[in-house]
Amino acid sequence: MFLYRMAAWIAYAIIETLWRTARLRFVNLERLTTLVREQGAVVPVFWHQHLLMCARFIADRRAELKTGFMISPSVDGQAPTMLAGLYGALSARPAPVTAFSQMFGRLRALLRA
DSSP, X not given: OHHHHHHHHXXXXXXXXXXXXXXXXXXXXXXXXXXXXXXXXXXXXXXXGGHHHHHHHHTSGGGTOOOEEEOOSSGGGHHHHHHHHHTTOEEEOOOTTXXXXXXXXXXXXXXXX
């Protein structure tokens, strides 16, 4: 467990360094906040190569989102779950035999709470 915690903190430091030193430009941010107000929830979708920075953005206060992630229930999901927790995000980690639809329902319940 100690190694996973260390991995989460190292990943956090790397992501924050990139986030704080990168030249970021937010395009149509008001559109996102309008959608959240109108629809009550949005599901951002992005490619794997953009995963860290986009996930960091949706955890940012400027996005005005209550953030949740669906994370693998295997041991591989332990460090990402800890990392999500460092950003104040919720995570849904179902039992390995749970169907995807049940996992999605659990995440929705966490986000509505």
